[in-house]
Amino acid sequence: MLSFKRYPTTVAVALTLAAPLMTALPARAAELEEVIVTAQKREQSLQDVSVAVTAVSADDLLRSNIKSIEDLQTRVPGVTFGNDFSFAKLFIRGVGLNSSFAGIDPSVALHVDGAVVAQASAQFASLFDLERVEALRGPQGTLYGRNATGGSINLITAKPTQHFSGYTNLSIGGSDLSYGLDSALSGPLTDAMLGRVAVHYQHHDGYGIHTGSGKDIDDLNVIATRAHLQFKFSDNVDLLLSGEYAKEDDHSKSVHFIAPMFPVPPQPSLRALGLPNVLANSRNVGGDFRPSFESETWSTTATLTWQLSDAVALKSLTNYREFDDQLVQDFDVSDTVNGGFPPAPTSTMQLQAIGDEQFSEELQFIYEGDKLRGIAAAYYLQESIDSLVLLGRDPVRFPERSRVVVPATLDVDAWAVFANFTYAINDLFSVKAGARYSAEERTVENRFGVASPVDPAAVFDPVRRASRDYSDFSPEVGVELRPSSDMMLYATYSEGFKSGTANLGERVPNLVNPETIENFEAGIKSRWLRDTLLLNVAAFKYKVEDAQYDRTYAITAPPFYAARLENAATTDGRGVELESSWLATDRFRLSLSGTYYHIRFDRFLSQNPINPALFGPAGSSLPPEDLAGNSPRNTPDWTAELSATYKWPLTSGASLALTAAAAARDKQYYTEFNDDITGQDDYTLYDANLLYTTPGGKLTLNLWGKNLTDEMIVSGIYVTSTARTITGTYLPPRTYGATVGYKF
Structure with a gap:
């Protein structure tokens, strides 16, 4: 648990920041604003939603310089984010994606205006021109079209406005030379048609270098745009057409060297490639080639709403999305400090390409009566995933000569019907009931090609x-x-389902069973002190059955390992989550949130690939390790976030607002074996910003800094058997800059 004795620095800094502000507080306080969300597919006050949900407003995103899903984990309780092999690893309450191959559904769904982004590799969304972000914790099967056993992140985009308006925000950063642009125009095009267009560009130089070429890695170069056309056919019929395009072309998402798999290899062939000229814990990478990443996505969505009466509405949500990405990296990621470049291409070069096409249709019946309210819906999803993995030699210039070639496809046809209704028996007591029936067909096809060192x-x-x-x-x-x-x-019991599937990186396709969850949750949402203090608490207990994990097996012949997707584990989880916000005065606001979890495997037997005994004389007869009692991946036992904002009104009519924030995490592991080398020790990140607003509020200047103490935090770990290395990715280092904004 969070201990003041164990973490004196975090507490001391927070109290130091808050103390001088609190001494200057006037006695009179304003009221907290009401936050409206659509977490249950209808507009409600956040405090009336019987679900554990956190909302982050557009103002919060701008002030805190939150630009990506990764940034949200310091603002939303229970959410962690990592990445490896260009797969987003979103976890909520210890439930998330446990594979680094295409074809496995995320356990945490990402929606844009209600339309799902189906694949984890497409979940690296840029947060631009949003009204808010909603994060729902726990299974969400009876409210959303796609299954989600862990939770859902919903991006609610800004919509066209009745009056002409717009904004432009220009940012420039510090040592990493970051700069960016966010701009939008919105307003009426005719009496019956509204429009909105937004553009987003983000760039920063590399956080490290590729030691062979001396060029940047972990840089960022993203451009995106979104447009809405809204047709007001009548007071009751509305059609919103939305289009979105995004492209990334940089040298990010490659893994870094952490350590050799075997400090003392049991045999020479298991020595980590690249040793001994390596530097661990470095933002630099070595390898034969500079890593590269490219992605491109576009989508169209049509949302038709027909208000049949004051109580009844019909809605159709039609979406089509295409996504393609390509990651090139060298598993010999050692930070080489001497030697020529480039050496002869080795068997550790990898090219991974993923293509995804998805079409979905959701028909909703929404009822909002005096006592009964809720939604009934039908949903259909068709998805086609293409995956290509090339390993060895030079897969970019000579793909046909790769040592290992794994082309594979997965076709998904899924449909579901679901409903969720609440009935108010009286002003005091309401009951809620929902259900979902899901059906899916999955078809996988692959070929597996292998070449010996002398094969052409x-x-x-x-x-x-x-x-x-x-x-x-x-x-x-x-x-x-x-x-x-x-x-x-409130108190709820719910179940969730994640379809069975196949790992597109396996030699022999293996369609595993679904992953399911049973979840009990109880909570309280409350306002105190004449609406100046918000206090929300949620407690939960769940069991995940047939959790889908990639399991690695030791084999006697090179490459000495084989991976297989299996229903490997049962997980028991329980925890408590707190969110609070105190508006002490018109000038001072203090927010505190945190989680305490006890989430452990109840059943999990597996071999640890970094156990050297597997390759000893009795290795083939060793039983699997019993992992019962270990923590799942990306799941710290506790987290805490504290922020304080103080506003100064100036005599000119302008204002200043200072915000300081601290986000702390307990130790977490990135493999189920809970080895120290594959984990991240507890840490605290400190952010701050100073916002100046001119009279009238049209012009702003925001000075911001993130990770002010420049902590080097591992965000993901992957054991790379091909190169006999333990590799990982890192959170960004210290960043700082200024954003100038103008709105009208």
């Missing part, structure tokens, strides 16, 4: 195909109790 090209296995149908029924029941207008207590 890979020799392919026969084409292998496999298909399987899945179905599931997931109920939800709950109660809401409102003893006063300022307090709601």
Whole structure:
């Protein structure tokens, strides 16, 4: 648990920041603003939603310079984010993606205006021109079209406005030479048509270098745009057409050298490639080639809303999205300090390319009566995933000569019907019930090609195909109790389902069973001190069955390892989450949130690939390790976030606002084996910003800094058996800069 004795620096800094501000507080306080969300598919006050949900407003995103999903983990309780091999690793309450191959659904869904972004590799969303971000914790099967066992992150974009308006924000940063542009125009085009267009550009130089070429890595170069056209056919019929495009072309998302798999290799062939000329814990990488990453995505969405009466509405949500990316890296990621460049291409070069096409349709019936309110919906998703993995030699210039070639496809046809309704028996007591029926068909096809060192090209296995149908029924029941207008207590039981699937990196396709969750949750949402103090608490207990994990097995012949997707684990989780905000005066606001989790494996047997005994004389007869009692990946036992904002009104009519924030995390692990070398020790990140607003509020200047103490934090770990190395990715170093904004 969070201990003041154990973490004196964090507490001391927070109190130091808050103390001088609190001494200057006037006695009179304003009221907290009401936050409206659509977490349950209808507009509600955040305090009336019987779900653990956090909302981050557009103003908060701008002031804190939050530009990506990764940045949200310091603002949203229970959320952690990592990445490896260009897969976003979103976790909520210890439930997330446990594989680094295409074809496995994320456990945490990402939606843009209600339309799902199906693949984890496409979840590196840039947060631009948003109204807010909503993060829902726990299974969300009876409210959203796509299954989500861990939770859902919903991006609510800014919509066209009745009056002409717009803004432009220009940013420039410090040592990493960052700069960016966000701009939008919105307003009426005709009496019955509104429009909005937004553009986003973000760039920063590299946080490290490729030691062979001396050029940047972990840089960023992203451009994106979004447009809305809204047709007001009548007072009751509305059509919103949305289009989005984004492209990234840089040298990010490659893994870094952490340590050799075996400090003392049990045999010479298991020595980490690149040794001994390596430097661990470095933002630099070595390898034969400079790593590179490219991605491109576009989508169109049509949202038709027909208000049949004051109580009844029909909505159609139609979405089409295409996504492609390519990552090139060298698993020999040692930070080489001497030697020629480039050496002869080795067997550790990797090219990974993913293409995804998805189409979805969701038809919603929304009812908002005096006592009964809720949603019933039908959903359909069709998805086609293409994956290509090339390993060895020079897969960029001579792909046909790669040592290992794995082309694979996965086709998904899924449909579901679901409903969620709440009935108010009286002003004090309401009951909630929901259910979801899901059905999916998945078909996988792959070839596997391998070449010996002397073969001119890979020799392919026969084409292998496999298909399987899945179905599931997931109920939800709950109660809401409102003893006063300022307090709601709730309790729910819900189930969730993540479809079975196949790992597109395996030699023989293996369609595994679905992953399921049973979740109990109780909470309180309340306002105190004449609406100046918000206090929300949620407690949960869940069990995940048949959790999908990549398991690595030791084999006797090179490359000495084989991976297989399996229903490997059962997980028991329980925890408590706190969110609070105190508006002490018109000038001073203090926010505190945190989580305490006890999430452990109840059943998990697996071999640890970094156990050298597996390659000893008795290695083949060693039983798997019992991992019961270990923590899942990306799941610290506790987290805490504290922020304080103080505003100074100036005599000119302008204002200054200073915000200081601290986000602390307990130790977490990035593999299920909980080895120290594959984890990250507890840490605290400090951010701050100073916002100047001119009279009238049209012009702003924001000075911001993030990770002010320049902590080097591992955000993901991957054991790379090909190069016999332990590799990882890092959170950004200290960044700082200024943003000038103008709005009208």
